[in-house]
Amino acid sequence: MKNFISIKDLTKEDMLKVLDTADRLLKEPNPHLLEGKIVASLFFEPSTRTRLSFTSAAYRTGAKVLGFESPDATSLKKGETLRDTIKMVEAYSDVIVMRHKIEGAARFAAAVSKHPIINAGDGANEHPSQTLLDLFTIRQQIGRLENIKIAFVGDLKYGRTVHSLARALILFSPEFYFVAPDSIQIPDYILKELDNLNIKYHICSEYDSILSEIDVLYMTRIQKERFDDVEEYNKVSGIYKIKREDIEGKCKDHMIILHPLPRVDEIDIDVDESKHALYFKQAANGVPVREAMYAIALATSQIDGNKENL
Ligand code: CP
CATH class of the missing domain: 3.40.50.1370 (Aspartate/ornithine carbamoyltransferase)
Known part of the structure; x- marks a missing residue:
């Protein structure tokens, strides 16, 4: 569970682990869980709930957030590829949340990035x-x-x-x-x-x-x-x-x-x-569930120091 790309990648146990972790974080908030971590929030398509609840989840667990809510103000407008965008953003962050209109874009990003990718919706494919x-x-x-x-x-x-x-x-x-x-x-x-x-x-x-x-x-x-x-x-x-x-x-x-x-x-x-x-x-449940997703994605990739908090 380094990445969350397709629900088909998750076993029943994986899903229940996310739900149980979210349950725990709802009952016992942990504002220090992801202290020192940076979330990149890349929204190539419009969003209200998904973007803001991922942002809220980061703040509520002590992480910081950078990114964009539309590609219009990025170098994609100058012709930069998604691959190069991801290679840049991975240098600036620890986990990448991405919404894109192209089906499979999140899978592509995961192949390019050394950091976890969380698919926040790829076209008509998955969420x-x-x-x-x-x-x-x-x-x-x-x-x-x-x-x-x-x-x-x-x-x-x-x-x-x-x-x-x-x-x-x-x-x-x-x-x-x-x-x-x-x-x-x-x-x-x-x-x-x-x-x-x-x-x-x-x-x-x-x-x-x-x-x-x-x-x-x-x-x-x-x-x-x-x-x-x-x-x-x-x-x-x-x-x-x-x-x-x-x-x-x-x-x-x-x-x-x-x-x-x-x-x-x-x-x-x-x-x-x-x-x-x-x-x-x-x-509203999007916040604890997305806190759990960050915690699990980051714990399985790099922040061993926080594993005991899960
Ligand atoms: N449910 C959902 O994806 O809403 P947004 O498009 O506002 O993020």
């Missing part, structure tokens, strides 16, 4: 830190990860959070409901992975009829920026809009609604007052 905080929230609220029935709703084609979370839950005997229009349904390569492992799943176009079955309703935004053709986006834009009256009394008492955020119009703000709405708590 492992989001998955770990999703798992953390599910376990915190439902009390287990095993045998969860979860419905993913919305943009399942481009939704990297869905791809990563589905791949993680495979290790915990889940049952999946994929709710989306055909044009943005879950990719076939994910379904093949589920078929090979005999994971039970359902392809659906609406969620009303399954609300009483599920433990988790995982809503997602339809990602306009990933569509090549705006007409295709217009056909599916606004297709799912959940309101409070759609869920109250129609789902299990413990059912939780998650969303990686940002939302557009798929969850009415009325739902925020429902006991089922967990998406803001989910976003």
Whole structure:
């Protein structure tokens, strides 16, 4: 676990180690854990939650942060390559958090860098830190990860959070409901992975009829920026809009609604007052989970002096 590139690189034990470490750091904050360390925060794509919670996690554990929130003010504008950018940044930092629009960019950076790379999202591919905080929230609220029935709703084609979370839950005997229009349904390569492992799943176009079955309703935004053709986006834009009256009394008492955020119009703000709405708590959980990721990435690469704190 030097790098966090794809959720597929992690074993069940690796994931549980992150969640247990996050649990411990939430209960017993350690503002000295990463003292003297520098985090490089490289965001080639926009972000609110991921960038700020990685930054907050660094400050809360005693690390310092440098980096950029957009490539516009960097030498990439002069034609510098990603490879050279990473070689420079590794000289200035101890761990690199990177979001990039190209699928595989984080894997490439890890091959170039001698320091740990944490993938903060690579195109439509993966978002492992989001998955770990999703798992953390599910376990915190439902009390287990095993045998969860979860419905993913919305943009399942481009939704990297869905791809990563589905791949993680495979290790915990889940049952999946994929709710989306055909044009943005879950990719076939994910379904093949589920078929090979005999994971039970359902392809659906609406969620009303399954609300009483599920433990988790995982809503997602339809990602306009990933569509090549705006007409295709217009056909599916606004297709799912959940309101409070759609869920109250129609789902299990413990059912939780998650969303990686940002939302557009798929969850009415009325739902925020429902006991089922967990998406803001989910976003807040990003801080202890990302503290744990730093601690583990750095402990396995270089800061042996802090290992006893994990
Ligand atoms: N969930 C998430 O990745 O949000 P941001 O794009 O704001 O980082």
